[in-house]
Amino acid sequence: MKLTMKQHGxxxxxPHQTLDIDGNELFGIRPYQLMVSSIAGCSASVFRKIMDKQRLEIDDMEVSAEVERDEMAANRISRITLTFVVRGFHLDKEQLEKNLQLAHNNCSMVQTVKDSIEIEERLEVIHLNHY
Known part of the structure; x- marks a missing residue:
C-alpha cells in the first residue's frame, strides 16, 4: 500500500478505486472515518458470512456507527457503537445475538483495536412476512 501526497491530503x-484521505471532508475521507468504516465493515462482513452459512433468510442488513472521541487525548476514538438492523424471514433474535458475538470474536479489525477502543454491538431485528 502506498500513499501519495496531493495538494490536500x-x-x-x-485495485478497484482511488481513495483520497484528508482531515477535511471537502477533500477526502477523514482518517477516523476510515478506521470506523473498517471496523464496521469487517464486523458486518463476518456477521453476514455466519448468517449465510446458516442459510438464514436475510432480506437486508444495515449497520450504523456512533463514535465517541476523547478531545483530551488527541481526539482519539474511545468508543464505537455499532447498531445492526437485520430484516428477514423466520429470524431468531437469540441466535442472531449469538452470531453477532461470534462475529465480534472473529472480526480481525475489532480484535486489533479491542484493547484501545470500546466496541459495542446492538441488534435490531425486523421480521418480514411472506405475501
Whole structure:
C-alpha cells in the first residue's frame, strides 16, 4: 500500500478505486472515518458470512456507527457503537445475538483495536412476512 501526497491530503490507488484521505471532508475521507468504516465493515462482513452459512433468510442488513472521541487525548476514538438492523424471514433474535458475538470474536479489525477502543454491538431485528 502506498500513499501519495496531493495538494490536500493523500491519495491511495487501490485495485478497484482511488481513495483520497484528508482531515477535511471537502477533500477526502477523514482518517477516523476510515478506521470506523473498517471496523464496521469487517464486523458486518463476518456477521453476514455466519448468517449465510446458516442459510438464514436475510432480506437486508444495515449497520450504523456512533463514535465517541476523547478531545483530551488527541481526539482519539474511545468508543464505537455499532447498531445492526437485520430484516428477514423466520429470524431468531437469540441466535442472531449469538452470531453477532461470534462475529465480534472473529472480526480481525475489532480484535486489533479491542484493547484501545470500546466496541459495542446492538441488534435490531425486523421480521418480514411472506405475501
Amino acid at each position: 493523500f491519495r491511495i490507488e487501490l
